[in-house]
Amino acid sequence: MPPAKASTPRGAARAAAAAVSGLVAVSAVLGLAGCALSGDSPQGGLARAAAGQPADGQAAAGQAGGAGAKPAVVATSRIRNPGNGRLEAVVPDISRTVLLIGDSQSEPADGWPRLGLAAAGYNVYFCGRGGTGFVAANGSTGNYIDALQRGDWLLPAGTPALIVIEGGGNDAAGGAGDAQIAGNAQRLLAELRTRYPGTRIAMIGTLARGANDGGGRRSEVDALLGAVAAANGLPFVSVGDWLTRYGLAKDLADAVHMNAEGRVALGGILEHRLRELGLDRKPAVEQ
Numbered sequence: 001m002p003p004a005k006a007s008t009p010r011g012a013a014r015a016a017a018a019a020v021s022g023l024v025a026v027s028a029v030l031g032l033a034g035c036a037l038s039g040d041s042p043q044g045g046l047a048r049a050a051a052g053q054p055a056d057g058q059a060a061a062g063q064a065g066g067a068g069a070k071p072a073v074v075a076t077s078r079i080r081n082p083g084n085g086r087l088e089a090v091v092p093d094i095s096r097t098v099l100l101i102g103d104s105q106s107e108p109a110d111g112w113p114r115l116g117l118a119a120a121g122y123n124v125y126f127c128g129r130g131g132t133g134f135v136a137a138n139g140s141t142g143n144y145i146d147a148l149q150r151g152d153w154l155l156p157a158g159t160p161a162l163i164v165i166e167g168g169g170n171d172a173a174g175g176a177g178d179a180q181i182a183g184n185a186q187r188l189l190a191e192l193r194t195r196y197p198g199t200r201i202a203m204i205g206t207l208a209r210g211a212n213d214g215g216g217r218r219s220e221v222d223a224l225l226g227a228v229a230a231a232n233g234l235p236f237v238s239v240g241d242w243l244t245r246y247g248l249a250k251d252l253a254d255a256v257h258m259n260a261e262g263r264v265a266l267g268g269i270l271e272h273r274l275r276e277l278g279l280d281r282k283p284a285v286e287q
Helices: 008-020 022-032 112-119 145-151 168-172 179-193 216-231 258-276
Strands: 075-081 085-089 096-102 124-127 162-166 199-206
Touching: 008 168, 096 112, 112 162, 112 179, 112 258, 124 145, 145 179, 162 179, 179 199, 179 216, 199 216
Parallel strands: 096 124, 096 162, 162 199
Antiparallel strands: 075 085
């Protein structure tokens, strides 16, 4: 049987599965990636970063999308931004890199948002932590806007190819109100636009079963974030019914997180949606 085309959800899922199977070989070289904690040392902390261990014992980094893109990239050092005086992370190939801000759906290096973005051609630099969101904090790390402003994690220096904000699940679970979520999302967008005026921003909503299939508050938050994105003229990937739309509830590892097979499947679906929205990375034409 001929190989599936990566432009289809099924083919993308197969391509992502092949990429994940090759992660073990290179994980020791690349290490875990993400935003470094403000207290980390440049030598050990930036390589360890704040991404956490991959779920289900999966390997941490590798290639995806057939073009050398990595779902996890490591900052090499820190630099102080002369414009705002804040420390930032030096990330190799920043012009090929997406800044992904998210929660525990994105935190594992084989998380489905990372796999989808890598399959769409990006290296992925992650800022975030499980248990956080637009309003939700996890104790050691603030919500998205607070973590950014007080340096709980470090943004990359330079100009990323794309910024993607994923989340909302912890806000739904924590009982955050619509006004709180929308207000903090707006503050985050304003800060990111100030930091990266030349970078396109997109949003991914809250993974759920769907409003008519028990999605509850998670589906409501997904719709709310879609309205915030629309009000700001941003591309939005609604995932508030993906578990039932694509028959993936069977691949839940718990009430809200996917097992390894589910992460691969969602990564393929996300890649397809990113390409539909024109958010895949377009390689520069060599002169």
